[in-house]
Amino acid sequence: MDFYYGMAQIVGVHTLLGLSAYIVLLTGQVSLAQAGFFAVGAYTAGMLTVLAGWHLVPALGVGALTGAATACAVGFPALRVKGLMLVIATLAFGEGVRIFFFNFDYQIAKGDIKVGPLGGEGFRQIRFFPENGWTTADVMLFIWVFVVIVMLILWWFDRSRYGAVLRAVGEDELAAQSVGISLTAVKVSAMTVGGAIAGIGGGLYAHYTTHIEHSSFNVLVATFAIAYPIVGGLSNVLGTLLAVIFVQVFLIEGLRDLGDWRNLLFGALIVLAMNLRPGGFLGRRQRA
Amino acid sequence: MLELKTVSRHFGGVRAVDGLDLEVKEGEIVGLIGPNGSGKSTTVNLIAGLLPLTQGSIEFLGNDLASLPTHKRLQAGIARTFQNIRLFGQLTVWQNLWVAQNSPEDRARRGFFPRWLGGQSGVRAEIAQLLEFSGLAPKQDELAFNLAFGEQRRLELARALATRPKLLLLDEPAAGMNSEEIGQLRDRILALRGRGITILLVEHVMELVMGVTDRIVVLNFGQKIAEGTPAEIQANRLVRKAYLGGEAA
Numbered sequence: 019m020d021f022y023y024g025m026a027q028i029v030g031v032h033t034l035l036g037l038s039a040y041i042v043l044l045t046g047q048v049s050l051a052q053a054g055f056f057a058v059g060a061y062t063a064g065m066l067t068v069l070a071g072w073h074l075v076p077a078l079g080v081g082a083l084t085g086a087a088t089a090c091a092v093g094f095p096a097l098r099v100k101g102l103m104l105v106i107a108t109l110a111f112g113e114g115v116r117i118f119f120f121n122f123d124y125q126i127a128k129g130d131i132k133v134g135p136l137g138g139e140g141f142r143q144i145r146f147f148p149e150n151g152w153t154t155a156d157v158m159l160f161i162w163v164f165v166v167i168v169m170l171i172l173w174w175f176d177r178s179r180y181g182a183v184l185r186a187v188g189e190d191e192l193a194a195q196s197v198g199i200s201l202t203a204v205k206v207s208a209m210t211v212g213g214a215i216a217g218i219g220g221g222l223y224a225h226y227t228t229h230i231e232h233s234s235f236n237v238l239v240a241t242f243a244i245a246y247p248i249v250g251g252l253s254n255v256l257g258t259l260l261a262v263i264f265v266q267v268f269l270i271e272g273l274r275d276l277g278d279w280r281n282l283l284f285g286a287l288i289v290l291a292m293n294l295r296p297g298g299f300l301g302r303r304q305r306a
Numbered sequence: 307m308l309e310l311k312t313v314s315r316h317f318g319g320v321r322a323v324d325g326l327d328l329e330v331k332e333g334e335i336v337g338l339i340g341p342n343g344s345g346k347s348t349t350v351n352l353i354a355g356l357l358p359l360t361q362g363s364i365e366f367l368g369n370d371l372a373s374l375p376t377h378k379r380l381q382a383g384i385a386r387t388f389q390n391i392r393l394f395g396q397l398t399v400w401q402n403l404w405v406a407q408n409s410p411e412d413r414a415r416r417g418f419f420p421r422w423l424g425g426q427s428g429v430r431a432e433i434a435q436l437l438e439f440s441g442l443a444p445k446q447d448e449l450a451f452n453l454a455f456g457e458q459r460r461l462e463l464a465r466a467l468a469t470r471p472k473l474l475l476l477d478e479p480a481a482g483m484n485s486e487e488i489g490q491l492r493d494r495i496l497a498l499r500g501r502g503i504t505i506l507l508v509e510h511v512m513e514l515v516m517g518v519t520d521r522i523v524v525l526n527f528g529q530k531i532a533e534g535t536p537a538e539i540q541a542n543r544l545v546r547k548a549y550l551g552g553e554a555a
Contacts, residue, residue, distance in 0.1 A: 179404055180422045186394045186405045193392040196354060198380035198408030198469055 023154040025271065027226050029262050030161040034219030035239070036246030036258040037168055038212040041175070043247050045208045046188035047100075051092055051108035052216050052243035054115035057235035059085040059217030060224035061119060061135060067146045067225070068133050069126055074146050078164070078221040085217020086210045093209035097202065112240050120232040140231025144224050161222050168215055172255045175211075184208055216243075249291060251298020260299045264291070307332040307504055308353070308384075308473055313362035314528075315348055322348040324528035325362070330473065335495065335505045337515040337536075340525035341548055346508045347389055349525070350477045353506075354386045355379045366473070381410060383472035387462045387479055389508075395451030399442055399461055400426075402450050403433045406468035433468070439494070440464040456487050463494065473504045480511040488514055516540065524548065 035056055042049045063081035066072040096107045125134035135141040147157050175181045187194045187204050195201055224230045242265070249264065250257030269287060273280040295301055310328040314321065323345040330336045338346050351357045353364060355376040364371045371379060394402050407429060412421065416428060437443040440460040445453060450461060459479060466474060476495075480488050488511060495505060495518050509515045515522065516536045524532040524539060526548040532539060539545055 174423070178423045178425065179407075182397055182401045182405045183422075185397060186402075189394045189396055190392050192356065193388070193394065194405075195376040196356075196380065196386055196388075196392075197406035197465060198377050199405065200375075200377045 020154045023158040025267060026158045027154075027161050029259075029266050030158070030165045031219050031223045031226070032242065032246065032262045032266055033165050033259050034168060034215055034222070035243045036250070036262055037172060037255060038216035038219065039243040040212075040247035040252065040255065040258050041172060041184070041208050041215070042212045043244065043252060044181070044184040044188050045205050046191070047097065047205060047208075048105050048244060049096075049108045049209070049212070050105055050237070050240040050244065051089070051096070051111045052212065053235045053237070053240035054092075054112040055085040055089050055213040055216035056220035056223070056239065056243070057115050057119060057230075057232075058088050059220030060230050060235070061122075061141065061220075062217070063221030064141055064144045064224040064230065065124070065134065068128075068141075068144055069124075074221075074225060078218055081221035082214040082217040085220065086214035089213020089216075090206060090210040092213075093206040094202070097205040097209065109237065109240070112235075112237065116232045116235050119235070138232065140229060140234075141224070142229045144228045144230070146225050148228070157226055161226065164218055164222060168218070169255045169259070176254060245288070247298075249288065249298060251295070251301035253298070253300045257298050257300035264299070307334075307367060308506070309365045310349075310353070311363050311365075313349075313352060313364060314360045315345075315352055315357060316360045321528045323352065323525075326525070326528070326530055328523055328530070330504060330506055332504055333499070333502065334521060335499055335507060335519045337519035337522040338506060338508045338525065339510070339512075339515055339522060339539075340531075344525040344548075345528040346525055347477055348528075350386060350475050350506070350508055353379075353475060354384065377408070380469055380471075381408060383409075383470075384475065385466040385469045385471035385473075386475035387459075387466050387477055389477040389481065391455075391458045391462055393450040393453075393458055393461055393465070396449060398447050398449055399437070399453070400433060400446045402461060402465050403436050403468045404429065406465045407432075409470035411470055436464045436468055439467070439497075441490075455482060459483065459487075459491075467498075471503060473506065474498065476505060476507045476509070478509055479507070480509055480514045483511075485513070492517055 035052060038055065039049060039052045059081035062084045063077040066077035066080055067074055092111050096104060096111065099107055119135065120138055122135050123137050125132040125136055133143050183199055183204055187199060187201060191201055246261040247258045250261030269284050273283055276283060308330040310326055313323055313326045315323040326349065338349065340346055348357065352359060355371065355374060359372065366382060366384060374382065394405065420428060437446055440463060442457060442460055442464065445457060450458065453461060463479065480491055483491065492514055498505065507515065507519060519536060522534065522536055522539045523530055524545050531548060532542045532545050
């Protein structure tokens, strides 16, 4: 049974990662910075529970805030550029964060061992769950509480005027400006909300794996973050969840027995899925 | 109300608008006409803030617009429609009007959170009124890109009105319309004047321009070549020459 709980944990955390890119994609921006915000949340929450002895819930809250603050700070300069330039700018930021953590040492002695991030070796012993005797099922449920809350909030955004404005900006920036919408405010707000979601996801990730390092937040993770909402479709948040299940459960776990052939098939199946459903699994009706 | 003083906009060596003086008084309907490429749309884009000025100044209600970005100009009361329709195609008709509610009145009337995160209930009456005015009420839940051409034009006008403009810039609103639709547009423009909205109408369709405007400004090669009442403009030799070429008169 633990295998399935573990699977559900991965699906939950990746859904948060995908949703952090979903809200940014609604405004038509492709951001490869989400893995960076994910990393900021992971290290922040991990350091707060391990080094400062906090409970996980407030640590996740601070992780969300630092993720949001980083995203807001990155958003102002980055969102002045568009399209491929934005992809490159956010990619550079994400790599910058990774290199930062590759070089980041902050260890303190706890009993006879030293704990905390140690550069390339990573940040080990993030043992909040085992120390407090949480079972795999408890952890899985805990993660899913956050996933459900985030999905409900985004669902609500989607039905509000804010959601309509995000989509309006995604469709036609010129027209959006001309009806009085401030592009900067809308895009940066979406980026900030996305940063907060990635921060929570990262905090949860750090604690269920108990060990994070710079390579946990590489370009592949950033690519997955935007792939989920694109494969799932932008009509609502459930598309992202479906895409995570498709990729993580069906493609990565389901095809594990195929060995090296998995990677080949993995790419081919995503291409096939996008060809069959160009607007995503839950895509909006396509343009005529 | 709106005053352009020696406004110029050059694209490289091309003087799209060249030393244009233009005044629109409150409550007026002013027509802006001229042959293709004479700088009409550029003038609209300069007023709306989509292009920076090369020279000159634009004042609206006594305030200099030069430093205001596009969305602030709208909030100051200048709305526009586009020559090539630019709706939010994947939003419904209703939502297209909803996202346009960014006027200072709307901001003052509802707090930040109700305005952004509240549902549709608080604004139903106003949007219903706009739908009624533009004859789009039966289509309110259609996606905008599914609308017929004439309906899209009407929705663009309604979307501009949803911003509660004081000055409305209409960039060729009758392009591609048949004469019945032009008649309806004419009635709508006159109804808007009745509500106290000032209008700058850029148009090729003379049937419409001559029928609704108080005053017409004629552009050619970015410069004003004539200004006057519709009757004066129709009699003006320079205007005929600009349109028909050569020595025609």
